[in-house]
Amino acid sequence: MSANVLVLDDDRFMRTSLVDALGEGGFDCEPFSEGAKALEALSMRRFDVAITDLKMPGMTGLEFLEKALAHESELPVIVITAHGTIETAVEAMKRGAFDYIRKPFGADELCHLVTRAAKHRRLIGENETLKGELRRVGDRPLLGESGEMDQVRERIAAIADSDATVLVRGETGCGKELVSRAIHYGSSRADRPFLCVNCAALSAGLLESELFGHEKGAFTGADRQRAGRFELAEGGTLLLDEVSEIDLNLQAKLLRVLQEREFERVGSGKTQVADVRVIATTNRRLEDEVREGRFREDLYYRLNIVPIEIPPLRDRKDDIPLLATRFKEQSERRAGRSSRPIATASAAAMISYHWPGNVRELENLIERAVLLSVGDEIVVDGLQENMAIASSEATVEGLRGMSLARIERAVIEETLRQFDGHQKKTAETLGIGVRTLRDKIKKWDLAFGRRARSQAVASN
Ligand SMILES: Nc1ncnc2c1ncn2[C@@H]1O[C@H](COP(=O)(O)OP(=O)(O)OP(=O)(O)O)[C@@H](O)[C@H]1O
Numbered sequence: 001m002s003a004n005v006l007v008l009d010d011d012r013f014m015r016t017s018l019v020d021a022l023g024e025g026g027f028d029c030e031p032f033s034e035g036a037k038a039l040e041a042l043s044m045r046r047f048d049v050a051i052t053d054l055k056m057p058g059m060t061g062l063e064f065l066e067k068a069l070a071h072e073s074e075l076p077v078i079v080i081t082a083h084g085t086i087e088t089a090v091e092a093m094k095r096g097a098f099d100y101i102r103k104p105f106g107a108d109e110l111c112h113l114v115t116r117a118a119k120h121r122r123l124i125g126e127n128e129t130l131k132g133e134l135r136r137v138g139d140r141p142l143l144g145e146s147g148e149m150d151q152v153r154e155r156i157a158a159i160a161d162s163d164a165t166v167l168v169r170g171e172t173g174c175g176k177e178l179v180s181r182a183i184h185y186g187s188s189r190a191d192r193p194f195l196c197v198n199c200a201a202l203s204a205g206l207l208e209s210e211l212f213g214h215e216k217g218a219f220t221g222a223d224r225q226r227a228g229r230f231e232l233a234e235g236g237t238l239l240l241d242e243v244s245e246i247d248l249n250l251q252a253k254l255l256r257v258l259q260e261r262e263f264e265r266v267g268s269g270k271t272q273v274a275d276v277r278v279i280a281t282t283n284r285r286l287e288d289e290v291r292e293g294r295f296r297e298d299l300y301y302r303l304n305i306v307p308i309e310i311p312p313l314r315d316r317k318d319d320i321p322l323l324a325t326r327f328k329e330q331s332e333r334r335a336g337r338s339s340r341p342i343a344t345a346s347a348a349a350m351i352s353y354h355w356p357g358n359v360r361e362l363e364n365l366i367e368r369a370v371l372l373s374v375g376d377e378i379v380v381d382g383l384q385e386n387m388a389i390a391s392s393e394a395t396v397e398g399l400r401g402m403s404l405a406r407i408e409r410a411v412i413e414e415t416l417r418q419f420d421g422h423q424k425k426t427a428e429t430l431g432i433g434v435r436t437l438r439d440k441i442k443k444w445d446l447a448f449g450r451r452a453r454s455q456a457v458a459s460n
């Protein structure tokens with residue numbers, strides 16, 4: 001068995017004989033006389049096994065062991081003990097050494113031990129790879145080839161394996177939950193639970209007991225003791241979906257658990273410790289919520305330690321073809337249909353469409369198209385319909401069956417166009433406040449709203 005062995009001993013004679021014996025045994029060795037140098041090498045190259053003397057001037061073997069394991073927890077470290085250092089060897093084992101070998105020892109004994117350590121190392125490595133693969137199968141990959149998605153992936157990779165709180169922002173359906181999962185499954189918490197709470201779906205009281213749990217009799221209807229999500233997610237990750245919807249009272253409790261890692265069940269005086277990483281999502285601008293007094297500023301800063309912004313699909317059109325193809329393949333497989341291409345006109349329409357429902361809308365439209373298209377091409381409709389409504393020919397007949405939100409958006413867009421982006425005139429005509437109009441322009445990123453803004457900037 002070949003392996004890279006780091007050899008650390010201050011005694012030159014000892015070092016040479018170790019290297020010789022291991023070399024004879026077929027191992028590649030790199031000798032070091034000082035702990036600091038050995039650690040430096042460890043941070044640059046991969047070693048399969050380390051073997052170290054315990055008593056050395058400067059950094060001792062125990063210190064080396066601790067630092068090496070802090071850097072690479074799976075590294076098998078063998079310590080060499082002399083007659084007087086057996087207690088230290090026991091201490092080393094307690095601190096995570098793989099094994100110890102007592103002086104004087106023969107070359108065979110040494111090689112045997114190093115082989116065992118290298119095998120152990122290999123098994124752990126295989127196990128990790130296996131777990132990684134399971135994870136990938138268990139979770140959907142984050143697709144997209146645009147520069148914007150590359151940036152999101154880079155950010156995820158950079159912060160996944162920390163305990164930092166993350167705030168994932170983006171419009172509805174743009175992949176906030178998927179990104180949160182990627183963070184969890186890319187972290188050392190991956191084997192622990194990933195739990196999700198939708199803060200918008202529960203009343204303040206219910207949300208509090210959902211998050212922190214409650215004691216029996218804490219409130220009417222609390223007929224049993226119940227653990228909250230912070231308890232259930234112990235060691236793992238808790239996703240607070242639509243965090244902007246939490247009421248001010250509960251925001252204070254959330255701030256405390258983020259800051260002090262402490263909380264109590266509703267109706268209990270017993271303080272508990274939470275080892276939970278928190279990821280929050282929002283599709284609102286939290287800065288605005290803070291300004292309007294609806295969201296605590298201190299909580300905002302706490303959550304926003306690492307922000308990840310997922311741009312809306314219309315701003316990363318490069319992703320549309322790949323996503324459409326993957327969703328088509330998935331739907332075809334699920335429905336047991338043979339593969340058909342997407343009609344050229346549909347592909348073009350998908351690029352120019354504004355996707356208010358982002359990736360989710362794309363996924364749903366494709367799934368429907370796979371099921372409903374009758375020819376030998378897949379025709380994605382709904383897009384034409386959605387665009388027709390935004391044109392001035394829209395009639396009540398044409399609006400039938402569409403959601404109010406979509407109609408509202410189309411009317412606003414059309415009126416803006418009519419007044420060439422003049423927001424005050426548009427708002428007056430529609431009988432709404434300019435503020436409301438601006439909020440909607442921002443929310444939907446309307447083209448005429450943008451033009452008006454850039455004109456305003458240009459004329460300043
Ligand atoms: N980059 C992507 N690659 C593959 N699938 C994606 C991607 N982004 C989103 N999806 C898919 O789109 C759907 C919506 O994604 P997700 O639930 O993560 O969005 P969201 O931002 O949390 O939405 P909401 O604001 O409504 O909660 C899911 O089915 C998800 O798998």
Ligand SMILES: [Mg+2]
Pocket residue numbers: 176177241281
């Ligand atoms: Mg979501």
